Amino acid sequence: MRNKSIVVAVVMLALWFIPLVPILAIKDQDTGKILTAVFTQNNTFSLEWIHSVELEPWQETYRLADGKIKLTETRFKAFGAGSPVNEGDEIFFKDGWIVIRGINRELDFLPLTISPRSGHRLDTGRKVLLLQDVAPGDRNLIIEQVKVNLPRAVYYRIFIAGVTYWCQAPMPVSGTNK
Template sequence: MNRRSKFLIIFLLLAFFILNTIPIPILILEDLKASKIIFVHKVSPNDQFTIHWMHSVELAPWEEIFSIDDDCNIILDSTRFKAFGAGVPDAAGKKTVIKNGWIYFLNIDKDMPNLTYGISNFAKHTFYFKNKTLKLYNMVPNDNPIKIYTKKISLLSYLYYKNI
């Protein structure tokens, strides 16, 4: 084996090692009934995403705003909604504000390791992240639960997930 071949083999082994050891934090949305990943995206600390839906009792829009912390955990930052009603606490977080017809619960700072939503055609669950809008009610069958979670995977695994 000549020097060039040895160098190429060492380079390829090193590249494979790097691709398998560099951890990439990702956000995953999974259809639990189908055991199918419906969204994967790389995340960084302070990234935010929002879940929007129509509340079944008040028939009014609701939003929950989440962020990613330094350890790649999902944190509930705030909630906004149009009216108090069944099942709504009178306060959450460190601050409550009313602005432009919305009631805001701010600075909730709650770790959400198991974030699951039952997706319905009525509630029209929609996911917003960076410049992406996912109409979840069009992506999974009615009444299917989805799970939203983060994990760290290798760069090679991330490239695989992105091509699913």
Template sequence: MMRKQLNKQLWWFTGVASIAALVLFILWAIFSRQTVIEVRVASVADNDSLVCYFVEPNFQLRWIHSVEKQWWEEEYLRQKDGLLLTNTYFQAFGAGTPSTEKFATIQKEGYVGYQINQRFPHLNWVVSRLTQGEIDYAGQRIFIHQLVPDYSEVTIMPKAYSLIDRFNKDFCHELPSDGSQ
């Protein structure tokens, strides 16, 4: 008889502990947030928009400059209040090229690099196939110009996602490179 009562108490305790753990997990999933970089594309061709994200704090934008026809690269770091442009690299000088800043601590062969350290709350970037815009992060290279119609505006910003938000959106590197959805 005593054994049955202990067994019943053990099952009751296990049930209560399981329910408490489940409630704590649900609360954690609802209220915990992870800072990510959100990439949102508003297409000019249609009213559809594409949203993806990545969790790495560092990323790089690359494109071919429309006048010099040379690669231009910018390195960014996600911060609490926005994005920090840390360095910029380019293959050729032209109008608007920064030249009064300090040289970047790491130089890339074939490029001139400068330390910029300018903060932005978000970035608005118009991409086209002519400029071959891409986003590079954590060894991933996203050819954004192949994913969206020409002259689409790409907004890049830090955001905080809950676990549920993350299930509703794609990692940027999981998007098909041919632009199909």
């Protein structure tokens, strides 16, 4: 009985201190500090923003797997410089969007420059996070999947991921975010 108690105690301590819980961290690129953390639904999330040149909405969908961030789909309203037309398994039009699927580009982290004009939003499948509320002004961020220990995961879930920054507002209409 005593041996079982010791084993249970060791396992509980391990769960308490060893980073096992995956989160999606939004970090300041300059300091590396985690500004907020989110929990995704089905290990997917999307980023939405207004393109700075075309002033049209863009959306990219990512999947988390094996500690990597994989770009799986992009959709945009108009072709322009930098449009990823040579990637993906299929390109088609749907509801006014140009959709490219099957991109499967793997990243260790996702660097991102946000500004008040672009209206970057992160959609976790549960809620939508306005990145400008997390990091005001023109900022360089990193989105990265990290593992944290159980107490930190609970902290992020209760005190960080559940407060303040969530919205349900629709994306701005193209050209209105000048």
